Amino acid sequence: MMISSWRRRRAARSAIKGQQRVKIGDMELTLPVHFQCPISLDLMKDPVTLSTGITYDRESIETWIEAGNLSCPITNQALTSPELVPNHTIRKMIQDWCVDNKSYGIERIPTPRIPVSSAEVSEILSKITTASQRDDHVRCRELVEKIKALGKEKERNKRCIVANKTGSVLSAAFDTFSRASFDRNVPVLEEILSALTLLFPLDAEAKSYLGSAASLHCMVWFLKGGDLSGRRNAVLALKEVISSDDHRRTDALAEVEGALEAIVKLIKEPICPATTKASLMVIYRMVNSSYAKENIIERFVDMGLVSLLLEILVGTERSMCEKALGVLDDVCGSDKGREKAYNHALTMPVVVKKLLRVSDFATEFSVSILWKLCKNEKREEGGVVVEALGVGAFQKLLLLLQVGCAERTKEKATKLLKLLNLHRNRLECIDSTDFKDLKRPF
Numbered sequence: 001m002m003i004s005s006w007r008r009r010r011a012a013r014s015a016i017k018g019q020q021r022v023k024i025g026d027m028e029l030t031l032p033v034h035f036q037c038p039i040s041l042d043l044m045k046d047p048v049t050l051s052t053g054i055t056y057d058r059e060s061i062e063t064w065i066e067a068g069n070l071s072c073p074i075t076n077q078a079l080t081s082p083e084l085v086p087n088h089t090i091r092k093m094i095q096d097w098c099v100d101n102k103s104y105g106i107e108r109i110p111t112p113r114i115p116v117s118s119a120e121v122s123e124i125l126s127k128i129t130t131a132s133q134r135d136d137h138v139r140c141r142e143l144v145e146k147i148k149a150l151g152k153e154k155e156r157n158k159r160c161i162v163a164n165k166t167g168s169v170l171s172a173a174f175d176t177f178s179r180a181s182f183d184r185n186v187p188v189l190e191e192i193l194s195a196l197t198l199l200f201p202l203d204a205e206a207k208s209y210l211g212s213a214a215s216l217h218c219m220v221w222f223l224k225g226g227d228l229s230g231r232r233n234a235v236l237a238l239k240e241v242i243s244s245d246d247h248r249r250t251d252a253l254a255e256v257e258g259a260l261e262a263i264v265k266l267i268k269e270p271i272c273p274a275t276t277k278a279s280l281m282v283i284y285r286m287v288n289s290s291y292a293k294e295n296i297i298e299r300f301v302d303m304g305l306v307s308l309l310l311e312i313l314v315g316t317e318r319s320m321c322e323k324a325l326g327v328l329d330d331v332c333g334s335d336k337g338r339e340k341a342y343n344h345a346l347t348m349p350v351v352v353k354k355l356l357r358v359s360d361f362a363t364e365f366s367v368s369i370l371w372k373l374c375k376n377e378k379r380e381e382g383g384v385v386v387e388a389l390g391v392g393a394f395q396k397l398l399l400l401l402q403v404g405c406a407e408r409t410k411e412k413a414t415k416l417l418k419l420l421n422l423h424r425n426r427l428e429c430i431d432s433t434d435f436k437d438l439k440r441p442f
Contacts, residue, residue, distance in 0.1 A: 035094050038074050046112035047091050048084035052077045055087045116150050116157045121164045132173040135180055141188040148195040167199040171209035178214035193233040202240050210241045211249045216256055223262035232275050235266055239278040242285045250286045254296050264303045280323035287330040297334045306340040313350045321358050325365035332372045348387040355396045364409045371412040374419050382423045394420050
């Protein structure tokens with residue numbers, strides 16, 4: 001930043017003389033003015049010319065145009081065409097100048113790749129559609145690899161690819177190959193999934209193709225039997241598919257044999273934080289928006305989901321914590337989910353600890369979990385209510401009301417305090433070294 005600032009100040013002082021001096025160690029070189037970008041005043045790496053005839057560095061002028069400016073920065077003339085024409089003459093002169101000054105530490109700028117155009121992307125997508133319709137999995141895979149390579153090459157390429165509805169075309173091809181001979185089409189299906197992860201978020205049309213029964217079965221297959229990359233791409237795609245409130249997709253996914261087990265396995269045997277978060281989001285949608293959520297929750301509970309969630313909550317970063325608490329909140333809405341939570345030693349200590357320590361979302365979920373567990377507690381000795389008091393829930397809830405929270409959370413916190421207050425005397429009779437260092441809220 002200091003060097004950049006110095007160069008700009010130096011450039012401003014040298015502008016009248018029509019040249020800029022670049023300091024290399026103890027020496028200074030004169031940078032020809034026609035090698036400088038008029039916007040950044042830096043040496044141009046990819047000079048392009050506008051319809052007005054003025055040459056700029058591609059990155060600088062693209063930023064200018066994308067900001068909504070439809071005129072030339074120097075002449076202020078309206079652009080008759082947004083096309084940027086590579087100025088090969090200036091670029092070669094700059095490269096020659098770099099070579100001539102190599103002894104001063106100047107590195108030759110590489111010859112830039114020309115960004116992909118909408119016409120080129122449309123042509124490739126048309127060929128992908130044709131190949132999928134002809135069941136030509138080899139040709140389709142080659143074309144998808146080409147699209148993926150272009151997207152990784154430059155951010156501008158990626159924006160162009162996304163703007164041409166590539167996600168929908170690839171999703172349609174995925175659906176088509178999923179319905180055909182699956183074993184033969186595994187390589188192209190895997191390549192399409194990999195390419196789709198670069199294009200998120202997907203539009204409604206793309207999600208509809210990926211949400212088909214054939215596509216869901218295919219993605220679950222990758223979850224169960226694919227390699228690490230295949231499992232990662234599959235769960236990321238599933239998170240996109242059921243990111244809407246369409247319960248039909250969540251119900252359809254739940255009906256696929258082995259789907260729930262494969263998703264839970266990704267939490268039990270994590271590949272990376274991204275896959276764990278995606279798995280939690282898929283589960284959250286399934287237990288939150290499905291018509292058969294009671295049955296789905298029971299199946300997840302039987303797979304040990306409650307213990308896995310509490311283990312995640314023991315030590316994790318904010319985003320992961322919020323997602324795990326969100327899932328646990330929904331799970332505790334069922335009798336079987338609460339039973340597992342009651343019987344786990346970490347439930348109350350971990351949930352109470354998250355109050356006011358992670359985020360507003362985490363606090364809201366924690367209060368909701370506490371309320372569901374405490375209001376449904378049937379044991380005469382108080383059970384989790386007394387346990388919540390022992391780990392400091394009373395004082396934390398009081399503090400929460402003082403600092404403020406959402407109205408719904410405030411209502412639950414108030415009811416919780418009334419419920420906890422009924423058992424405060426019972427806590428005084430408990431003689432446990434676990435509580436000796438806790439400050440009593442009364």
